[in-house]
Every structure is written in structure tokens, then in C-alpha cells.
Amino acid sequence: MSFADGLNALAAKIRDKKGGIETEEATKNAFIMPFISSVLGYDVFDPSEVVPELVADVGVKKGEKIDYAIMQNGAVQILIECKKIGEPLNLAHAAQLFRYFAVTSARIAILTNGQVYQVYTDGDAPNRMDEKPFLVFDLLDLDRTVVPEIQKLSKESFDLDSVVSAAEELKYIGLIKRILANEIKEPSDDWIRYFVARAYDGKATQKVVDQFRGLVDKATAQYIADQVNDRLKSALGDEAGHVESAVRATPAEPVDVEVQRKPVATPDPDIVTTEEELDGFNIVRAIAVSEVAAERIVYRDAKSYFAVLLDDNNRKPVIRLHLNGKSVRFVTTFEDANKTGVRHDIETVVDIYKVADQIRATIRSYNIDSAAPIAVS
Incomplete structure (x- = not known):
């Protein structure tokens, strides 16, 4: 099974089974362990590759466990903290990851609910997990451009230097894309004022901003449609006959x-x-x-x-x-x-x-x- 096939098969399973999953443990068994094994290619039953319930005492915190640690050459490479399917992921859920990151050799940490994955490293300060993930992906709404980045975490392709070196760029690209998506979906006043300042000669009062909101929304949608149509024409052929034959x-x-x-x-x-x-x-x-x-x-x-x-x-x-x-x-x-x-x-x-x-x-x-x-x- 290819890497892409593994992703597709797991996504199909999540769509089919997620409604019947009610606990974190069930989430791990149904979705997260298959991601580690079938997608990333690690043997979940070999403790030299995957250690479940890793214990690493941190200061006054004794006996805490991280859900999974992926190993390589006897050293921890990736830490994985799991939550129940459908549960939102935030920094409060990543507290254990922060602590474990500082006391293990891991430079990659993953927070997941089995469907959404947030991947962190220590790009801002050595041995300290960043507060923002450099890679976020949803297996039920997967951006194809991130598939090669996910594959870098697999057993066959794991390359820590490559992952870390690409992390900063991926983090900011991801953040910018999410900002753009939010602004297109629900434009903020600041976003509207940006266009008012460049397209309107008068004062940008709130009334003007409200009037421009619909205009910006339509202009954005039309621009996207124009770009899509241009790409389709380029891909299918500029002549109408080419499109008709397709x-x-x-x-x-x-x-x-x-x-x-x-x-x-x-x-x-x-x-x-x-x-x-x-x-x-x-x-x-x-x-x-x-x-x-x-x-x-x-x-x-x-x-x-x-x-x-x-x-x-x-x-x-x-x-x-x-x-x-x-x-x-x-x-x-x-x-x-x-x-x-x-x-x-x-x-x-x-x-x-x-x-x-x-x-x-x-x-x-x-x-x-x-x-x-x-x-x-």
C-alpha cells in the first residue's frame, strides 16, 4: 500500500466509524494507532519503534504518561498526545507535550484527536516546544500540498533535519493561509478598510465600510472564479472544442x-x-x-x-x-x-x-x- 493509499483508507474509516467512537481510548485504537502503523509505517507492537504510555518524570510531576513515543536508534524522536475524536485541540491539551519535550530527545511533538493533527517543533527556542504548530492537517479535508510533509514523518522517509528546516516556512505559510481563509469567509473591518483606502476617495466611515463589505465579498469571489477558470482553460485547452471534448x-x-x-x-x-x-x-x-x-x-x-x-x-x-x-x-x-x-x-x-x-x-x-x-x- 502506498503512502497516499494509507491516508485514503484511514480517512474512509474515520468517516465511517467516527460517529460510534465515544472515548479517547477508542479513538487511539480505531484511528491513531492505524495512523502510526498503516500510514507512517511504524510497528506499534515493537517497543524499539513505538512506546505507548511513556513515563518521564518532570519536576514535581511524577508518573505522568505521554500516549505514544516513536523511537529511532533508542532515542525518542516523536511524541504523540491523543484526545477523543471531535474534541477541539488547544494549548491546554498540550501541557504534557510541553513538559515532555524539555526532558526527552524528541524534537517533534504531535497533538491529535485522530482526525486533526497539529505538529510542533522547537524552532523558536532550543528544547522548548513552540506554542504554534508548524503543520496542521485534517484527514477528512486534506490539503494535498501537505502530503509530502506528512510523509517526512514516516519510518521510510523520516529525516529530522528536513522536517525541522521546513518547519518555520510551513508554520507561517499555514498561518497566512488560515488568515486569508478567515478573511474571505468573514471579512474583518480591517480587511475591508484596506480596500476602502485604495478604492475610495472619501473618508472610510463605518457606513462606507459596511457598504464595501458586500463589494469586497463579490469581488473576491469573482477574482477566485476568474483564476480558476483561467487555470481550467489552460489545463483543458483554450479552444472551446477542447473543453467540449473533455x-x-x-x-x-x-x-x-x-x-x-x-x-x-x-x-x-x-x-x-x-x-x-x-x-x-x-x-x-x-x-x-x-x-x-x-x-x-x-x-x-x-x-x-x-x-x-x-x-x-x-x-x-x-x-x-x-x-x-x-x-x-x-x-x-x-x-x-x-x-x-x-x-x-x-x-x-x-x-x-x-x-x-x-x-x-x-x-x-x-x-x-x-x-x-x-x-x-
Whole structure:
């Protein structure tokens, strides 16, 4: 099993089993030990590689235990402190890690609840664990760019110098990305004032800031959509014919078993695929590529809606776009096991980004058994 396969398999297990896990001990057995063994490749039953319940007396603190210590050549390399699945992770939970970090040879510490992992080192002061992690990842929402960094912690690839040297850059990149994500999702007044100062000649009163909030939100969404579309055009070919050949435009049919038995009808000349619908499709595809390969996302246009499907399968609807109404536009997502449609009113195709989480969740529900590989660069 490859490193990416191990991550995918564990993520599928977490999605399937997390609802039934109620204790820290169960979390360790179900999710954290498999991460150490199946993903990182350490033998959890070999005390020369993994020591559970490591005891290292610290000052007046006697008999405290750290959940796991990963060893190499008889020395502690990685400390792991575990919490129950779903429990939030914060510095209060890392108190034991701080203490143990100072009295062992470890330079890597991990705080985890089995789904989210926070990885620390001592970049700010030698032998003192940093207060902020240099790497944070969620196995159910994994940023593919961090996969090589996780792999550096594995038995096969472990390289302490490489991990530590990359830690500072990773820490600040991660922090900046989280700041940007928060500002895009819920813009602060300071963020809005930054744009007001550069785009508005008058005084930046609170009223002006409030007026600009919606403008900044729309401009940001449109800019992201433009960048995504440019990248898709570059990847798929600038000519419309290239894009058309990459997706299939055939009449959509209701999600119905009986319909599946009917032959595919001849394309209806009354069905016209608009530029706006193609823009919407490109946005959906851009959202979907975090879960599956782009070529697996296709569309079928119909008179009443524009359907986006996984694997060109009517039983796997991703979203339906209703963009031809004169005054009302909306999209339909499919968020439960019965694939019941949920309506979301929108103003422009850019608003499709507002249902990105639902799109990804729907694709994961179809793709969970196939465990599509994570691209490791």
C-alpha cells in the first residue's frame, strides 16, 4: 500500500466509524494507532519503534504518561498526545507535550484527536516546544500540498533535519493561509478598510465600510472564479472544442432507476448550453478536484436544468444548475443518502462557491468506497 493509499483508507474509516467512537481510548485504537502503523509505517507492537504510555518524570510531576513515543536508534524522536475524536485541540491539551519535550530527545511533538493533527517543533527556542504548530492537517479535508510533509514523518522517509528546516516556512505559510481563509469567509473591518483606502476617495466611515463589505465579498469571489477558470482553460485547452471534448453534453434525465434502462436520446436541438452554464460547470469542477480527478466531473444539459454528474452517471448527481430563469436562479445540491434535492437561491454563478462544502461532501459519499488516490507531488 502506498503512502497516499494509507491516508485514503484511514480517512474512509474515520468517516465511517467516527460517529460510534465515544472515548479517547477508542479513538487511539480505531484511528491513531492505524495512523502510526498503516500510514507512517511504524510497528506499534515493537517497543524499539513505538512506546505507548511513556513515563518521564518532570519536576514535581511524577508518573505522568505521554500516549505514544516513536523511537529511532533508542532515542525518542516523536511524541504523540491523543484526545477523543471531535474534541477541539488547544494549548491546554498540550501541557504534557510541553513538559515532555524539555526532558526527552524528541524534537517533534504531535497533538491529535485522530482526525486533526497539529505538529510542533522547537524552532523558536532550543528544547522548548513552540506554542504554534508548524503543520496542521485534517484527514477528512486534506490539503494535498501537505502530503509530502506528512510523509517526512514516516519510518521510510523520516529525516529530522528536513522536517525541522521546513518547519518555520510551513508554520507561517499555514498561518497566512488560515488568515486569508478567515478573511474571505468573514471579512474583518480591517480587511475591508484596506480596500476602502485604495478604492475610495472619501473618508472610510463605518457606513462606507459596511457598504464595501458586500463589494469586497463579490469581488473576491469573482477574482477566485476568474483564476480558476483561467487555470481550467489552460489545463483543458483554450479552444472551446477542447473543453467540449473533455466533457459530455447529453440530455439530462431524472435520477431514476427506470430511466437508466432507457437508451440515450438524440440530443434535443432546443437545448442550448450557455456560456454562463459552462462557467458554472468550471466552478463546480474546480471545487470537485480536491476530491476526484477533473475528468470524472461531466455535465449533461437539459431544457429545465444543467446537471453536473460524477462519472457521467445519473445516479451520481453532484449539483444541478437552474440558470435560465428570467428573474430567479438557483442550484440544487444532493446532501443525503436518498439524494433529495436541496435548493439554494443564487444571484450569479460565482455564488456556487457558497455550496462548495455540500458539493465536496456529495462527491465523497459516492467516492468513499473507491478511495481515489491523493496526488503526491
